[in-house]
Amino acid sequence: MKFSDRLGKLSPYPFVEISRIIAEKRAAGVDVVTFGIGDPDIPTPQPIIDRLLKASQDPPNHRYPETDGLPELRRAIAYWYDQRFGVKLDPDKEVLPLIGAKEGIGHAAFCFLDPGDVALVPDPAYPVYNVGTMFAGAESHVMPLYERNGWLPELDAIPADVAKAAKLMWLNYPNNPTSAVATEEDFVSAISYCRDNDIALLHDAAYSEVGYDGYKASSFMQVDGSAEVGMEFHSLSKTYNMTGWRIGMAVGNADMIKALFQIKANLDSGVPQAVQEMAIEALTSSQDCVDENVAIYQRRRDRVLKALGKLGLRTPVPRASLYIWAAIPEGFTSAEFAARLLDETDIVVTPGSSYGKFGEGYIRLSLTTPDDRVEEGCRRLENWTMPQLSA
Numbered sequence: 001m002k003f004s005d006r007l008g009k010l011s012p013y014p015f016v017e018i019s020r021i022i023a024e025k026r027a028a029g030v031d032v033v034t035f036g037i038g039d040p041d042i043p044t045p046q047p048i049i050d051r052l053l054k055a056s057q058d059p060p061n062h063r064y065p066e067t068d069g070l071p072e073l074r075r076a077i078a079y080w081y082d083q084r085f086g087v088k089l090d091p092d093k094e095v096l097p098l099i100g101a102k103e104g105i106g107h108a109a110f111c112f113l114d115p116g117d118v119a120l121v122p123d124p125a126y127p128v129y130n131v132g133t134m135f136a137g138a139e140s141h142v143m144p145l146y147e148r149n150g151w152l153p154e155l156d157a158i159p160a161d162v163a164k165a166a167k168l169m170w171l172n173y174p175n176n177p178t179s180a181v182a183t184e185e186d187f188v189s190a191i192s193y194c195r196d197n198d199i200a201l202l203h204d205a206a207y208s209e210v211g212y213d214g215y216k217a218s219s220f221m222q223v224d225g226s227a228e229v230g231m232e233f234h235s236l237s238k239t240y241n242m243t244g245w246r247i248g249m250a251v252g253n254a255d256m257i258k259a260l261f262q263i264k265a266n267l268d269s270g271v272p273q274a275v276q277e278m279a280i281e282a283l284t285s286s287q288d289c290v291d292e293n294v295a296i297y298q299r300r301r302d303r304v305l306k307a308l309g310k311l312g313l314r315t316p317v318p319r320a321s322l323y324i325w326a327a328i329p330e331g332f333t334s335a336e337f338a339a340r341l342l343d344e345t346d347i348v349v350t351p352g353s354s355y356g357k358f359g360e361g362y363i364r365l366s367l368t369t370p371d372d373r374v375e376e377g378c379r380r381l382e383n384w385t386m387p388q389l390s391a
């Protein structure tokens with residue numbers, strides 16, 4: 001039997017490997033504290049669960065859903081965009097439910113890319129932009145993100161021939177893994193760049209609702225011209241602690257939404273309807289649960305920043321996202337540093353290099369760990385003697 005070349009090009013999905021190490025350690029009786037994967041530990045709010053229980057009793061929900069979802073869900077998504085961002089969307093043309101943002105991001109590549117085409121992909125970044133590009137047979141042109149630029153791509157640094165060849169650009173703010181945020185001007189420049197070069201601009205807004213100290217991210221769709229060049233991907237996962245239920249959405253340019261619908265209609269059969277009802281509940285009810293979650297993450301953020309400070313790691317204060325992105329001392333790769341930390345303190349963090357080579361020199365700590373475990377992890381960090389370069 002011979003598997004495809006594309007399978008051979010895949011490195012192990014970072015969190016599959018981390019989950020395996022954690023499981024091994026735990027099986028050996030080790031008390032592991034994980035700041036690894038970004039997967040909210042707090043349960044889905046009860047009213048959303050109650051809606052699922054009710055919806056599960058309704059026989060029409062036992063059957064295949066439509067790929068484009070319940071009209072009521074598309075309207076709920078449009079309602080939420082209007083309430084939250086003041087953005088008006090046509091629920092029938094500019095909204096598409098997804099089986100999680102990850103699914104839509106992966107499939108979006110097939111809408112724009114043919115073999116040999118080029119996509120502009122940030123680095124460090126959520127791995128799916130690059131992998132989706134590769135699955136479509138296309139090439140990623142890396143847009144390096146640097147701390148000195150606030151982790152925003154340098155559009156002027158993209159060679160003119162690459163700009164001409166590129167079909168697609170990915171952006172993600174608030175950013176995973178760097179926790180950087182983008183301003184409206186940043187979106188304006190990206191939109192004008194993509195319009196000038198006839199590039200589809202796809203923005204991943206999975207963390208728009210997790211902002212600290214009163215910070216509220218804006219939507220790419222609020223910016224003039226966004227609907228001409230692009231789509232925005234969103235997820236209920238991080239906002240409502242719903243990673244396990246698998247639901248998100250794409251919104252924006254009607255032709256692009258239709259293209260994504262066509263790809264999906266041939267590959268999946270949409271989101272289970274009972275889960276769609278959960279999303280309707282989440283998007284149209286009180287949003288107090290979101291503020292409550294953010295307050296919890298903010299306390300954890302401050303606790304972890306204090307521990308990292310004591311340890312001597314230089315760490316900017318994140319304004320958004322579920323992550324702390326910390327520079328590590330020189331002389332270690334991020335993988336070596338994470339391995340030492342795991343070895344010596346039984347703490348799991350993600351090496352920056354898991355998000356691409358420009359993530360080297362950093363580690364990512366996720367705040368999706370229960371308070372008492374955060375406290376335990378912070379105590380261990382504070383008592384750890386960070387490895388020094390041997391002279």
Ligand SMILES: *Cc1c(COP(=O)(O)O)cnc(C)c1O
Binds near residue numbers: 100176204236237248
């Ligand atoms: C978590 C995450 C997603 C995936 O969201 P799902 O809706 O759970 O698939 C997408 N993009 C980024 C940057 C993420 O961190």
